[in-house]
Amino acid sequence: QVQLVESGGGLVQAGGSLRLSCAASGRTYAMGWFRQAPGKEREFVAAIRWSGSTTYYTASVKGRFTISGDNAENTVYLQMNSLKPEDTAVYYCAATLRLSRFGYEYRGAYDYWGQGTQVTVSS
Numbered sequence: 001q002v003q004l005v006e007s008g009g010g011l012v013q014a015g016g017s018l019r020l021s022c023a024a025s026g027r028t029y030a031m032g033w034f035r036q037a038p039g040k041e042r043e044f045v046a047a048i049r050w051s052g053s054t055t056y057y058t059a060s061v062k063g064r065f066t067i068s069g070d071n072a073e074n075t076v077y078l079q080m081n082s083l084k085p086e087d088t089a090v091y092y093c094a095a096t097l098r099l100s101r102f103g104y105e106y107r108g109a110y111d112y113w114g115q116g117t118q119v120t121v122s123s
Helices: none
Strands: 003-009 010-013 018-024 030-036 043-049 052-058 066-068 075-081 089-096 118-123
Touching: 003 010, 003 089, 018 089, 018 118, 030 066, 030 075, 043 066, 043 075, 052 066
Parallel strands: 010 118
Antiparallel strands: 003 018, 018 075, 030 043, 030 089, 043 052, 066 075, 089 118
């Protein structure tokens, strides 16, 4: 069992930046960030597979968000720049202990989820 604890959410003006952190209680194979806006499905944002430090991004955040982390410290970060009001959502950290043949851009690839942290971007 892996526990995930997110931090770093908050309120920011459009164009601003926030950095989310997620600490895992044990070693993982890959970690990701998802978000869920009110009335919408939870959607993939970014992921990192520790082997090779391979990263994945959804198109809407490429060039603005950067996922990084320290596998030895079991911690992943999401640096969010040039934030837009449409980035407003609850952001969830996710982790898996297994290889996914189909990548890490879908919810089913993950076994563990954090409690979520609110990100609000004002216009």
